[in-house]
Amino acid sequence: MQVPHKEHLYKLLVIGDLGVGKTSIIKRYVHQNFSSHYRATIGVDFALKVLHWDPETVVRLQLWDIAGQERFGNMTRVYYREAMGAFIVFDVTRPATFEAVAKWKNDLDSKLTLPNGKPVSVVLLANKCDQGKEVLLNNGLKMDQFCKEHGFVGWFETSAKENINIDEASRCLVKHILANECDLIESIEPDIVKPHLTSSKVAPCWWVMQQS
């Protein structure tokens, strides 16, 4: 059977404390380059990334790079609206930015849920790992535990400078969003969705899940 071409548009947030490297990660991911000369983000910046997920599926990611200062909390939460997923970033060389991670996650969950009431998928990024590898090396298990407790779908050590794990982290997040969307369709139209049925409407979704 011919599987129809499917296009997804997802809004993703990139949040975390000031100076952890949110803009650098996005530049690396979208423009494949790095500079230590980025200016501070005020308000919000944008980027668009198109992923050819599989031969039938194109995923467009709208990346919202949100200013990190805590003071802007009230102002920036309007940017959360209708996001489908998020990266929360911290800087492995600055412990305080990790301590803020739980705060960012709680803030996000309190202000944003999927239409079915579930929290959005969030991936945790331990950035600047090129500068502080030893910090996390012995903490892998603890990090797994931390992610479980706080409801992250995964975590990655990343380096925008050395281009480490950024594509992988994004794939992980998109995979979960696609899976979530399957659940959403299921909950909205429970009659149609059965894996053995060749409904063209849900086929790509299942296809993706089996692939990943």
Add this chain to the structure above:
Amino acid sequence: AMHISTALLFMDRNLLARKQNARLDKQNDLGWKLFGKVPLRENTQKDSKKIQKEYEDKTGRPSKPPSPKQNVRKNLDFEPLSTTALILEDRPANLPAKPAEEAQKHRQQYEEMVVQAKKRELKEAQRRKKQLEERCRVEESIGNAVLTWNNEILPNWETMWCSRKVRDLWWQGIPPSVRGKVWSLAIGNELNITHELFDICLARAKERWRSLSTGGSEVESEDAGFSAADREASLELIKLDISRTFPNLCIFQQGGPYHDMLHSILGAYTCYRPDVGYVQGMSFIAAVLILNLDTADAFIAFSNLLNKPCQMAFFRVDHGLMLTYFAAFEVFFEENLPKLFAHFKKNNLTPDIYLIDWIFTLYSKSLPLDLACRIWDVFCRDGEEFLFRTALGILKLFEDILTKMDFIHMAQFLTRLPEDLPAEELFASIATIQMQSRNKKWAQVLTALQKDSREMEKGSPSLRH
């Protein structure tokens, strides 16, 4: 690329000129020397004469052997003579000689190349001549403007600043050498901050930096409600942000000539207004002031500028009031650019997405620095209203492009404006924006909206988020 590098040259020279002036001032210990800077006129004249001479050197005598200064020209010019002409040489004796036919062909090819190169050179020379003439013209008019500002306007500030003539001259852009003085006068000093008060605030900030770096904690309960952790965070943020303030200028970063000044102003401000503290965006504002004023005067201008109603609303992140400003902006947006307004509405592109960056940094981050300074010039003249008028001028300038874009591309475009945004076109566009809506001026619209939102708050608090 040529354009950008010339712009940079211009800017660097302005920066350096100011720095030198500042140093002179220090040596003479005379504080404000902008009034007494007699050599200014001579400088500009000398500059244009020098340029004229350089120009003549370059174009007047093409037969003259190139001096080391003419490297650029050498590259563009008769390079063929030195390398390509090898093709005309006979082959080395150990190889068979070139057939006459082939030699003829090579001669022809070579001559064609020379003709092409000459054409290119002529075109380039004409272009350069035009550019130089334009630069001379600009420098001369700046020189005249400096005289007018120094001799006529500044000595009679109180009576003259709101006159038609001064307002017109103001719109053209304030010459860099008097800019700081004009900004200071226009911003004023309602807060009555003295140099001594700045010294006190700075000393206190330094005390805190010391005690934080030694891990001491004697800074106790002085300003109740602001924990040591808050203050520590604030200082940490300043450090992080300074390195990200105009990073490409390389003057504010650690080890750069203006690093300590920027650090001092921001630190002193957190001591002067602990209730406001450090907020992102401030580092850009302080940096622009530092480029035009001495440290203490920059601090005075900085504190008074942030004390203006619009800046206070934004830097205290008074969300309700910010929304009121956005609503007022949208009134004038719809009035001036109804089609684009509808397009934005349709795409859910709200002002908070692009205005926040523009207002928080007063355009210093989103526009080229020299253009941003010109926006500041008129902002000092017209007040907050001009910030929103500028926003509408930008939107109008790019209306045709924006109407063809979807949400994400508009958002990207507006948060990263073209780097070569032309000053004259932008100002022409701003000039066409009417800040009148149904006979109401900006301030009236804003006040009415503020009243509305207050009443709504009273009536049904649940409606507000």
